[in-house]
Amino acid sequence: xxxxxxxxxxxxxxxxxxxxxxxxxxxxxxxxxxxxxxxxxxxxxxxxxxxxxxxxxxxxxxxxxxxxxxxxxxxxxxxxxxxxxxxxxxxxxxxxxxxxxxxxxxxxxxxxxxxxxxxxxxxxxxxxxxxxxxxxxxxxxxxxxxxxxxxxxxxxxxxxxxxxxxxxxxxxxxxxxxxxxxxxxxxxxxxxxxxxxxxxxxxxxxxxxxx
Numbered sequence: 001x002x003x004x005x006x007x008x009x010x011x012x013x014x015x016x017x018x019x020x021x022x023x024x025x026x027x028x029x030x031x032x033x034x035x036x037x038x039x040x041x042x043x044x045x046x047x048x049x050x051x052x053x054x055x056x057x058x059x060x061x062x063x064x065x066x067x068x069x070x071x072x073x074x075x076x077x078x079x080x081x082x083x084x085x086x087x088x089x090x091x092x093x094x095x096x097x098x099x100x101x102x103x104x105x106x107x108x109x110x111x112x113x114x115x116x117x118x119x120x121x122x123x124x125x126x127x128x129x130x131x132x133x134x135x136x137x138x139x140x141x142x143x144x145x146x147x148x149x150x151x152x153x154x155x156x157x158x159x160x161x162x163x164x165x166x167x168x169x170x171x172x173x174x175x176x177x178x179x180x181x182x183x184x185x186x187x188x189x190x191x192x193x194x195x196x197x198x199x200x201x202x203x204x205x206x207x208x209x210x211x
Contacts, residue, residue: 004087004088004089004090004091005088005093005094005131005206006084006088006093006096006129007094007096007129007132007133007202007205008096008097008099008101008129008131008132009021009096009097009098009198010098010099010101010102010132010133010134011134011135011187012105012139012142012162012166012169014137014142014143014144014145014162015136015142016137016187016194017097017098017135018097019191020135020191020194020195020198021095021097023191023192024095024195024198024199024202025095027195027199028093033093033206033207034091034092035092035093035095036087036093036094037095037096037097038095038096039097040069040072040076040096040097040099041054041069041072042072042075044075046068046071046072049068050068053065053155055154055155056154056155062107062111063107063111065107066103066107066116069102069103069107070119070120070122070123073099073100073120073123074123077123077126077127084096084127085126093206099123099132100123100124101132101134101169101173103120104116104117104120104168104169104172105166105168105169105172106165106168113168113172113175117172128179129181130181130206131181131183131201131202131205132180132183133183133185133198133201134169134173134183134185135185135194136166136184137187137188139162140159141187141188142162143159143162183201185197185198
């Protein structure tokens with residue numbers, strides 16, 4: 001059985017990831033392409049704890065949060081029947097709404113990109129994405145979308161922080177560009193056009209029809 005492909009959709013909060021994942025889910029279903037949609041943090045015990053930290057219901061330093069993300073992600077990759085690697089081995093394509101790049105971008109401000117790269121080394125050695133699509137938007141637009149769609153904000157959702165996070169994404173991309181397939185998609189276009197751009201790249205990765 002052919003190995004499935006692992007596709008990651010990245011972006012700062014407010015970039016339009018949720019919309020694009022919904023459009024991608026609809027498209028792949030219509031195409032009859034087997035896929036599974038995974039989200040981070042997961043719905044396991046570690047993921048639920050992380051969501052409490054991200055919402056501000058619990059407090060922790062950045063190193064602790066980054067460590068929890070790594071533990072959650074390792075379980076996400078290796079779970080016996082539902083993990084990403086198990087699904088890929090069955091020929092199922094896996095779409096993930098974030099992967100280790102999010103840790104690089106959201107956590108390296110406290111103790112440096114080198115430390116976060118090291119922390120995520122185990123995840124990268126276990127599984128690298130076949131394609132990462134970063135939906136890029138100006139922070140001002142991201143904040144407008146957050147204001148329109150969020151009933152509760154996470155601790156990272158403010159303009160100053162997201163501006164720094166966006167820069168860190170690009171710093172991480174630059175560091176691993178020889179090892180990863182990364183596409184920057186202009187998220188300022190209407191959702192349908194952004195979806196078309198993503199589908200165009202999927203055509204080369206999983207053979208999806210671009211129409």
